[in-house]
Amino acid sequence: MTTTQPQAGPRQRSLSTYEGWNDFAERPPRTRPDTLSPEQLAALSTQERVEYDLARRQWHANILLRTRQVQEIELQLGDILDSNLQDADRVKSAAAIDAPPALGKSTVVNNFGRVFHQQRIAEAGEWLDQDRDVRHLPVCHVTLTGRPTIKGLHMMILGFYAHPATAGILHRSMAGRDLARAAAECIERHDTRLVIVDDLHFLRMNTRDGVEVANQLKWLSNEYNATFLFAGVALRKRGLVGEGQTGEGAAMAQTFRRWTVLSLEPFTLTHKRGRDEWDRLLFGIDQALVLTDGRDGMLVDLSRYLFARTTGNIGSLMDLIRRGASRAIRTGRERIDRELLDDIRIDEGAETERRELEAKLERQIRNQRAGRRRKNQDGEAAAA
Ligand SMILES: Nc1ncnc2c1ncn2[C@@H]1O[C@H](COP(=O)(O)OP(=O)(O)O)[C@@H](O)[C@H]1O
Numbered sequence: 001m002t003t004t005q006p007q008a009g010p011r012q013r014s015l016s017t018y019e020g021w022n023d024f025a026e027r028p029p030r031t032r033p034d035t036l037s038p039e040q041l042a043a044l045s046t047q048e049r050v051e052y053d054l055a056r057r058q059w060h061a062n063i064l065l066r067t068r069q070v071q072e073i074e075l076q077l078g079d080i081l082d083s084n085l086q087d088a089d090r091v092k093s094a095a096a097i098d099a100p101p102a103l104g105k106s107t108v109v110n111n112f113g114r115v116f117h118q119q120r121i122a123e124a125g126e127w128l129d130q131d132r133d134v135r136h137l138p139v140c141h142v143t144l145t146g147r148p149t150i151k152g153l154h155m156m157i158l159g160f161y162a163h164p165a166t167a168g169i170l171h172r173s174m175a176g177r178d179l180a181r182a183a184a185e186c187i188e189r190h191d192t193r194l195v196i197v198d199d200l201h202f203l204r205m206n207t208r209d210g211v212e213v214a215n216q217l218k219w220l221s222n223e224y225n226a227t228f229l230f231a232g233v234a235l236r237k238r239g240l241v242g243e244g245q246t247g248e249g250a251a252m253a254q255t256f257r258r259w260t261v262l263s264l265e266p267f268t269l270t271h272k273r274g275r276d277e278w279d280r281l282l283f284g285i286d287q288a289l290v291l292t293d294g295r296d297g298m299l300v301d302l303s304r305y306l307f308a309r310t311t312g313n314i315g316s317l318m319d320l321i322r323r324g325a326s327r328a329i330r331t332g333r334e335r336i337d338r339e340l341l342d343d344i345r346i347d348e349g350a351e352t353e354r355r356e357l358e359a360k361l362e363r364q365i366r367n368q369r370a371g372r373r374r375k376n377q378d379g380e381a382a383a384a
């Protein structure tokens with residue numbers, strides 16, 4: 001059996017280890033492949049064509065749009081970090097992004113973390129000592145998987161730093177508080193200022209000790225000398241984030257960090273502002289696509305259709321567009337239109353809502369037109 005080396009460079013490593021995170025945070029920005037004319041595309045050799053298509057697919061896979069919601073969240077998070085860094089003895093704040101799946105939580109926290117990482121490295125360098133023994137790791141990032149307990153969360157934080165406790169059986173004999181102490185030491189030693197915990201909803205919460213888990217989480221974000229940023233689904237509802245007022249929580253609320261819980265919403269078309277934002281998003285994607293027969297406004301023209309297909313969910317939208325772009329490249333169609341997209345299926349949730357929503361939107365458009373006609377007639381009648 002022969003194996004071929006991937007041309008695309010090393011596979012992406014897990015963002016839950018410092019090496020993987022550093023790769024992600026320090027990778028230079030990608031450059032957009034040139035948009036060739038159909039003639040230029042036809043003139044490429046087989047090898048050139050393979051490389052060009054690969055570059056385009058990778059580019060499309062990494063399109064990142066700074067939507068209004070993303071910008072607002074980044075601003076808020078920036079404020080929280082700044083004030084935590086400046087006032088050592090003030091009550092610190094922790095932040096959480098609480099939103100349904102596929103609305104861009106991970107995208108937003110990862111990119112925020114990456115910018116912060118770069119800024120801190122520029123300020124304080126890559127190493128914290130002269131001998132280059134201790135790396136500067138401004139951000140710790142873990143994504144929870146399985147059903148970890150709080151102890152498991154400490155382990156994952158230690159795992160990020162490749163701490164020896166995670167390698168052997170040592171941790172089995174270590175008590176939760178020793179693991180917590182070891183994790184706190186890593187955070188201090190590497191001057192970590194931001195700890196991102198993604199998919200927090202996977203944290204195991206038994207009904208019996210759910211409050212206990214939530215309190216431990218609050219302790220953790222309070223005790224560690226870094227800003228905690230959580231992301232997950234229904235965090236507030238589960239009682240995982242926010243100002244807990246249960247049990248001892250009520251008395252301790254004063255000393256705990258202030259929580260800022262932010263959310264991400266799907267796009268809507270019910271107001272003009274929402275429709276404009278949706279169209280701006282589509283125009284942004286339009287601009288980013290590299291297809292030889294594409295044109296400006298190609299997706300904006302499909303605005304309603306794309307909304308019906310994706311229910312205004314950015315994850316479903318990007319999924320649909322990426323698949324569409326890949327197919328347009330593969331089949332030589334080199335543009336995205338309704339006929340091409342009609343054939344592409346995306347996640348089940350979006351597909352089941354599609355028919356209903358398409359019908360509803362058509363009704364809305366009909367009603368708007370009828371309303372406008374009535375207004376015009378009234379206006380004419382009044383003028384007459
Ligand atoms: N601002 C954005 N720009 C481009 N694509 C985005 C953006 N936000 C989310 N996406 C896309 O949507 C999908 C889901 O995003 P993700 O961050 O994983 O959501 P969540 O963590 O909320 O489940 C991903 O494929 C991602 O590429």
Ligand SMILES: [Mg+2]
Pocket residue numbers: 105106107198199
């Ligand atoms: Mg996510």
